Amino acid sequence: MPSRPARPCKHRGCRALVAGGKTYCDAHAAEEVKWKPDAERGNRHARGYGTYWQKLRTMVLARDCYICRCAECRRLGRVREATEVDHVQPKSQGGTDDPANLSAINHDCHKRKTATEKAAR
Template structure:
């Protein structure tokens, strides 16, 4: 079986080539989120994201006017359409599904926030007063 061809590192502007199933070079390996499969972490319903969550999610998006309420967008005065709902204090850090701990967020902002939290172990996550 032939070896996989080398591919460029996914870090923007990096010209390094990576082999195998890797997506980042050794320099940027910390940027990889490394999600666990559902067989390990449980499916969405097992993690609490069933019908009740969908109703709560719709309520939060309506409450926040469908606009991203992340810290960066608010700080920059940027207006982006929110398509997702974020736990201000992550559930892994004791956050709950209480509406005060939820805020509307843009998909790209949500991915970036989640990656930052995973890299730092969610230490210093936003307080419920921020979004």
């Protein structure tokens, strides 16, 4: 059986080809988010993202006027639409769901911030 053809790395602008089941080249492997099934990590309610979180999320997005408040956007003076809510201090590092620890963030900024935090661990 022939092997699967190589595909381009998913990192924006990277032209390296990756083979097999990989999605990122070796230089960008840290950007890959490896999702675990709900049976292993628990469903959204078990992880604390149930109905209460949805109401809190809506409140934070409205408070921040649906504008990305990530550090990079603020530093560059960039205005981007926020579609997600981020924990400034991650829950895995002792952060809470207190509105003071939450900020509105753009999807791409959130992916970049999460990948940076994972690489730092």
